[in-house]
Amino acid sequence: MQIILENLGRRFNKEWIFKEINYVFSQGQQYAILGPNGSGKSTLLSVLLGNLTPSEGRIIYKGQEEILPENIFNYVSLAAPYLDLIDEFTLQETIAFHFEFKRYQHGLDAAAVLDLLALSKAEDKPLKYFSSGMKQRTKLALAFCADTPILVLDEPTSNLDTQGTDWYLNLVEKFAKDRLVLVGSNQAYEYQFCPHQLNILSYKK
Numbered sequence: 001m002q003i004i005l006e007n008l009g010r011r012f013n014k015e016w017i018f019k020e021i022n023y024v025f026s027q028g029q030q031y032a033i034l035g036p037n038g039s040g041k042s043t044l045l046s047v048l049l050g051n052l053t054p055s056e057g058r059i060i061y062k063g064q065e066e067i068l069p070e071n072i073f074n075y076v077s078l079a080a081p082y083l084d085l086i087d088e089f090t091l092q093e094t095i096a097f098h099f100e101f102k103r104y105q106h107g108l109d110a111a112a113v114l115d116l117l118a119l120s121k122a123e124d125k126p127l128k129y130f131s132s133g134m135k136q137r138t139k140l141a142l143a144f145c146a147d148t149p150i151l152v153l154d155e156p157t158s159n160l161d162t163q164g165t166d167w168y169l170n171l172v173e174k175f176a177k178d179r180l181v182l183v184g185s186n187q188a189y190e191y192q193f194c195p196h197q198l199n200i201l202s203y204k205k
């Protein structure tokens with residue numbers, strides 16, 4: 001799986017957030033998308049996910065065959081602060097619902113995801129009663145445990161304490177190796193496993 005960016009640019013009104021990005025993301029590699037607050041990391045990730053259209057240039061998604069941008073969501077798992085979970089669902093219901101749309105990683109099932117989350121006392125609790133850190137753990141577990149070639153993590157350790165951050169790095173060890181991983185971040189400890197780094201500030205023209 002590859003994501004090929006050709007002369008990619010995105011603007012909001014007259015402001016170019018990034019311009020002229022030529023880059024190839026490949027499966028089995030991990031990439032950090034870097035830049036200060038408001039520089040455009042989330043915007044670039046949204047364009048890569050097909051949630052926003054490019055203002056110029058194009059993105060080619062290559063699997064065995066070319067994948068149309070409108071179908072790329074089938075190949076992606078996303079964890080991000082702006083991603084909403086359904087507050088009325090319990091944790092068990094959230095897991096069951098998510099995996100109606102995505103397959104489990106090899107060897108996992110609902111019980112294993114619950115185990116991994118280490119929130120077993122909360123399995124029958126509606127998510128509206130979860131703390132922000134518990135919600136973030138849930139989003140990360142759903143994304144890591146789904147069998148998709150692309151894994152997108154925007155600010156993955158937001159709301160996590162140091163124990164939660166170690167737990168996240170353990171998920172990276174277990175479930176990120178063979179995938180195309182994109183991490184939007186400005187915290188070194190959450191992207192230090194990424195051999196490739198792309199700074200949005202290099203694409204401001």
Ligand SMILES: Nc1ncnc2c1ncn2[C@@H]1O[C@H](COP(=O)(O)OP(=O)(O)OP(=O)(O)O)[C@@H](O)[C@H]1O
Binds near residue numbers: 012017038043
């Ligand atoms: N829908 C929109 N309309 C207009 N401007 C927008 C829109 N979405 C984002 N922006 C602007 O695009 C710029 C980049 O925002 P973005 O959220 O991508 O930055 P970021 O690097 O992810 O920031 P942070 O680290 O704070 O999450 C900001 O100036 C933001 O105000």
